[in-house]
Amino acid sequence: MALTIIPLAGIPEVRPGDDVARMIVDAANAGSGIEAGDVIVVTQKIVSKAEGRVLSLDTVTPSPEAEKLAAETEKDPRLVELILRESRGVVRQRGPVLITETQHGFICANAGIDASNVGPEGIVCLLPEDPDASARNIRDAIRTATGADVAVIISDTFGRPWREGHTNVAIGVAGMLPFVDYVGQTDSHGYELRVTTICAADELAAAAELVQNKLDAVPVAIVRGYPYVRGEGAAREIVRDREKDLFR
């Protein structure tokens, strides 16, 4: 069956305390609606803003460690202080590039802190404290408002090793299992069957980006027609255990 990815137009500028689920439902009601089985992909930034995860660099006092790392990376020491606070540790550092492991376990540049519109006000945007909880809250509120049982993915734009360009991945998941297991060809020879585990949540986040593009212009997309596996789900399951990882 064909799958449709619908950009959700009409989400207003989000401010701390705003009800993102309500904004999504209102925007959807003016257009494609929300149906049971939809996957609602919400970009991280509006979730962070609604949750008040924005702050002014003026409120931050850098530690000596942040001052040192800031000099090496030619970044604002206050921004580096925030990156370190949001991180379990630095994974790689070279020139201006600073890859850290966030408190959630995600590995990305600058602990996922968005400093793209730092003006004189010095406002930056942190990742949600618990993006899985953010996804659950939005999912529950959408169900309460519409009766529709949907899955919700919080997405963010991450770089990756070996390949140029960024792609959107899932940092929060609710209402679906993030993985699907496919079993390969039926093996009539007694050989082991190949099982491939696909991270459907990341593929859904990537697919949604194709209509969200232009950064924050379309912060929400609805993926309709994808037969996800229902379940509690959590993006934390996507984080590979440190001991199993070969690239730290």
Next chain:
Amino acid sequence: MALTIIPLAGIPEVRPGDDVARMIVDAANAGSGIEAGDVIVVTQKIVSKAEGRVLSLDTVTPSPEAEKLAAETEKDPRLVELILRESRGVVRQRGPVLITETQHGFICANAGIDASNVGPEGIVCLLPEDPDASARNIRDAIRTATGADVAVIISDTFGRPWREGHTNVAIGVAGMLPFVDYVGQTDSHGYELRVTTICAADELAAAAELVQNKLDAVPVAIVRGYPYVRGEGAAREIVRDREKDLFR
């Protein structure tokens, strides 16, 4: 605008020498057709098969190096010999996991060799020798047959560091630029604008997988409604230069 991802049913089992473009056009003509601006996402395996990149392990004599690595990874020495031939080098090795850099520059498990249906015949499937050329050939043949100017992506299923599960990525591209640059918020303060480069080709490959699933059941999907940037394009552009990479 909404984007549609259409699984292309009715592609028969592909054999060496088969005309994949013709099979795609025939299957599309029986259903959704092919329209100018479509992105045709073709999984690697049928391309490799059509190009004769299948061979029997019985024809392979392992080198001493392959014998040694096979013992360490508990793999068939003949398979390891092929992995080494297809690779510029081993990137990581631990237990049964063998991550190599392919001759194309892709970093993935087992040089991308698919040994999932190795039976007594010992048939394995290598990546296309030049997946960008494969994509160009399919694109040209589709245009000749239908008149439609489309983009073609050859996709494969790769694991990645730090995150569990595999996702589909582009290993061949023709007719579109693999990247899109987005410029962030207009900066009225004289600060630098943020530019995010998205690897649209990888996101399209991932999106297509959502309807292709079940491994080889649906080897082709059509993404309709994505305003890609026309151009020669090549998945080789996605490969990050060794010197710029922090995770080798």
